[in-house]
Amino acid sequence: MNSLMGKYLKINLSSSVIADEKTPVEWVELYTGQKGLGSRILMENFDPATDPLSPENKVVITTSVMGGTIVSCSSKLAMTTKSPLSGTISDGSVGGHTGAELKYTGYDAVEIIGKAEKLSYLYITDKKVEIRDAAFLKGLGTFAVDAKLKEEIGDDELKVLAIGPAGENLVPYACISSEKYRQLGRGGIAAVMGSKNLKAIAIRGKLGVSVKDIEGLMKYSKEVTTRDEVTSDDNEIYDLGTSCLVDYSQESGLLPTRNFQEGRFEDAEKINGQSFKDVRKNKKGCFSCGIACGNYVVDGAASVEGPEYESIVLGGSSLGIGNREKVIEFNSICDDLGLDTISAGGTIAYMMEMTEKGLHDFGIKFGEIDAVIDMLTKIANRDGIGDEAALGSKALSGKYGGEDYAIQVKGLELPGYDPRGSWSMGIAYVTAPRGGCHMSAYPIAEEAWGELDPFSFEGKGKLVADMQNSQFCKFSMGVCDFWPINDETLGRLFELSYGGAWPADKIYKTGERIFNLQRMFNIMAGFDRKEDKLPGRFHKELLKAGPPKDIAYTKEAFDKAMDEYYSYRGWDELGRPTIEKLEELGIEKKFIEAYKKAL
Amino acid sequence: MPLKFDLSKCTGCKLCQLACSASHYDVFNPEKARLKMIHDYNDDGIKIASKSCIFCKKCEKVCPEGAISNNGKWMIVDPEKCIGCNTCVTNCPTKIIFLNEKKSTICDLCGGEPKCIEWCPKGVISLRQKKGAAV
Ligand code: SF4
DSSP states (O other): OOSOOOEEEEEETTTTEEEEEEOOHHHHHHHOSHHHHHHHHHHTTOOTTSOTTSTTSOEEEEOOTTTTSSSTTOOOEEEEEEOTTTSSEEEEEEOTTHHHHHHTTTOSEEEEESOOSSOEEEEEESSOEEEEEOGGGTTOOHHHHHHHHHHHHTOTTOEEEEEOHHHHTTOTTBOEEETTTEEEOGGGHHHHHHHTTEEEEEEEOOOOBOOSOHHHHHHHHHHHHHHTTTTOTTOHHHHHGGGGHHHHHHHTTOOOBTTTTBSOOTTGGGGSHHHHHTTEEEEEOOTTOSSOOEEEEEETTEEEEOOOHHHHHHTTGGGTOOOHHHHHHHHHHHHHHTBOHHHHHHHHHHHHHHHHTTSOOOSOOTTOHHHHHHHHHHHHHTOTHHHHHTTOHHHHHHHHOOGGGOOEETTEEOOSOOGGGSTHHHHHHHHSTTSSOSSSOOGGGTTTTSSSOTTOOTTHHHHHHHHHHHHHHHHHTTOOTTSOOOHHHHHHHHHHHHOSOOOHHHHHHHHHHHHHHHHHHHHHTTOOGGGOOOOTHHHHOOOOSSTTTTOOOOHHHHHHHHHHHHHHHTBOTTSOBOHHHHHHTTOOHHHHHHHHHHO | OOEEEOGGGOOOOOHHHHHHHHHHHSSBOGGGOSSEEEEEEETTEEEEEEEOOOOOOHHHHHOTTOOEEEOSSSEEEOTTTOOOOOHHHHHOTTOOOEEETTEEEOOOGGGGSOHHHHHOTTOOEEEOOOTTOOO
């Protein structure tokens, strides 16, 4: 007995064929669940050169092996695809209760390919799986889809993954809302769903999850969550949620302001953790989570669960907007339309800077709150100027110039940390497999907010790679970022849930394997070192306030750090994993063969 | 001696339900918990409601087989006598009784030390003491 459900669901929307497959144990052993298993399922019989919006692309939903158990914050759900925004492999995860719900239907994962003839939704329960007509949901925002499906199916415990008009209209940075207020934000997976005519996935499961050693797991789980202060009310993440980071970034002079032109925002206090706490109505926790970082806030006419730090920055300081109510409104509208707050904000910020610099008139300037709100609806509906903005900052800069001001990596707009204030964040951004993202590694915690020198690359290639390896296994095991769990504890929890021996070095290796698998995918999709680069702004312009003031973040120093990173990873000078490395990691032969051909 | 909830502190994590199903059935399944925490949004924010045995003893009165009794603190089901007729389920005012493997299932306060109380990270749940009883 272990915590795997033992089967995964395969759905072909073109042929309407629905089939149960056994979850291959060898895949779980190599890649565990969630992110890792999702990548593995995506790559099965899949050409990385596939057009992301073609029926051949896959949407893979994965739970985690510890999902549905009592292990704190371990029930996240991942979705993996080839991104229409970056063209890379792209996985995102979402907390809340949906991951556990899917597991309780009896499935470890769901693979969706093909394209439905008409707009449809999936209904997945422990008793049946159906492809149903979604005409009545057409054009609706994600909040309304959630409510309508609960009404239609008549179950308040139904969990809904929904796309909004942005996903239906194939905006390449359209996001998925889960239970209304949790977003699977990045990389445009909602556009892939839209391209498949798939409006929503409604999930309800009533089965249970068994584990290898239930008594041992409960005892150990309690011990380590208490030890790591996961359940402590003094935990800052519990008290303020991620909005606590606004003060940190401001202090460190790396709070993206007016499209990363500055690192300090004059109105930061109006949109910091305390400010949002002042309008907080409730706290909300994800399934099995003792932390409960979620906040439900109401300010004037605006309300949202959040806003999370990244949305505060990309919808606030980076747009020159220091208005709490409007930041909440920005967040809520993006959630409802199904737009990634980071990419939407990043793209609009680029347009504002281009307009202000007189390089191209997009008709929108920093601080113009109402124009921003208006733009979001236009983007989701691809209406007029919104159809341009829907391209994202990279494609827009290809068309209108100003590449240095398109703050993205591989097309994915950057989150809320200026790398000039914490140098290794730059390495993390350019090496994250899905493009400019902060989730593969978070060295800022050790640098700008920790003990290490934020303005030095000394040893940072190794630091970032080590963090990525551990994170990739931790996420694949479904554990949330906010539990600073060590590899040993993670392995022990996994052993008690799933079985086998998972010492710390195996956890690290597993993460390294998954990271390399994703890198292989990208290499086969045509990427290499040349795309591992930051927008020109960071190397050409100096920040003018706070700790990073006047410190140059040179391209030369950065390139040298990248050399170190590749070499530590066992990759060649073009950033490609070597065959020896892949063999050492035990990556399956058939992938190595395909990879060799692509080199 | 029913459970008491301070709902203003509840975050909806369901650790209480997981602890309940684990301690009674060796499985993690919120559906099989003998208490339920239900959360949803309305215009005022997140609404949390609790469902649990209120110790009204109605089930004891309506059971046609005399399978349900109480010890002054919690309800007791005699599985030998229970025929799975569903009468207690349909008559339960809080809709918390359910059948598990065709037998009535009611909160037994884990024999006096409820696991839900032990596992709730936010101190939401406690035991409602009788007036005058020692705490
Ligand atoms: S464990 Fe506590 S906080 Fe979590 S759902 Fe139960 S009562 Fe609410």
